[in-house]
Amino acid sequence: MKKFLVLAACMVLLSGCVQSNIVQPDSETKIADPNFDMQDDIEIDWTQVSADAEGVFEDKAAYxxxxxxxxxxxxxxxxxxxxWVVSDDFPTSEIRNYADTLIKGFNDVVATQDFSIEKSSETSYGGLWKDYSISFGIAPASTQDDEETWFMSGNFGAGMEFVLPDTTELEKSLAEEGNGNTEAAAGSTETPEETTE
Structure with missing residues (x-):
């Protein structure tokens, strides 16, 4: 009996000394809200951009x-x-689609790191090209080192409003060449001269 009283006394003393950390059901847990504000001077990790872009454009299931x-x-x-290097049997009807996807898709890959960069849309190639100039090409695998044979190539200065040309005539010309031979008919878009006011 004496032991039981000593034990009970110890339990009373311990319960008075120990602070309870049990969260009460009516208490609120405060979690900080994520910060979606635009940040200035974000440093883009171009190595990561390159890896992410390869993952997008080298996906054979999608392309x-x-x-x-x-x-x-x-x-x-x-x-x-x-x-973007494509197989030699690349259909001419896909030239415009792949060129649009290349320019818009790359913009959107970079925009995942910097939310201040406008994403591409039906009417815009995206905000990256306001600050960066672009040279691009859709090249057949077997002659990718010879720009004269590319299905399409072009370059645009930073901040220029640009739209890729209609490829209907180019497609006809390439189709007439047949067998993927594009040597004399590859498409090229010239950068229009910028005017300063």
């Missing part, structure tokens, strides 16, 4: 004619070059 993707950057000059 069955894709063979390879190349990305070059001149950071000081803010110049970007994109080359």
């Amino acid at each position: 069955p004619y894709s063979d390879d993707f190349h990305f070059l950057l001149e950071p000081q000059k803010k110049e970007i070059m994109l080359v």
Whole structure:
């Protein structure tokens, strides 16, 4: 009996000394809200951009004619070059689609790191091209080193409003060549001269 009283006394003393950490059901847990505010001077991780873009453009399930993707950057000059290498049996009807996807898709990959960059849309290639110039090409795998044979190529200066040309005539011309021979008919878009006021 004496032992029981000593034990009971110890339990009373301990319960008075120990602070309870049990969260009460009516208490509120405060979690900080995520910060979606635009941040200035975000440093883009271009190595990660390159890896992410390769994952997008080399996905054969999404782009069955894709063979390879190349990305070059001149950071000081803010110049970007994109080359999407496609299989030699690439259908001419896909030229415009792949070119649009290349320019818009790359913009959107970069925009995942910097929310201040406008994403692409039906009417816009995205906000990256306000600050960076772009050179691009859709190149057949077997002659990718010869720009004269590319299905389409072009370049646009930073901040220029641009739209890719209608490829109907180019498609007809390439189809007449047959067998993927594009040597004399590859499409090229010239950068229009900028006017200063």
